[in-house]
Amino acid sequence: MRVVKLGGSLLRDPLLPAWLDRIAGAGRCAVVPGGGAFADAARAAQAHWRVDDVAAHNMAVLGMAQFAHLLHGLAPRLALADSTDGLRAQRRGWRCAWAPRNWFW
DSSP: OEEEOOGGGGGGGGTOOOOHHHHHHHSSSSEEOOOOOHHHHHHEEEEEEEEOOHHHHHHHHHHHHHHHHHHHHHTTTTTTEESSSHHGGGTTOOOEEETTOOOOO
């Protein structure tokens, strides 16, 4: 299985759909999304409201999940995996975007 990290800076890159198409067609893979603007919003909220690092971390993890949903919307061949079981399914030939909704501190 391949693991591909797509940084949040690609969020507005016009080549993102083409990259996703290549990744989704390349066999078993798991795409790990960055947080991008979604994580930036979490950092801005932490700075404004002065919430602790645990709350900010959890908001940033949700930002990664949001980016995963965007990736899935652009490339529906990428299933969403939000658990280790979903990631393990890669061994059966799936392609997925990791949406870490349940990976909190």
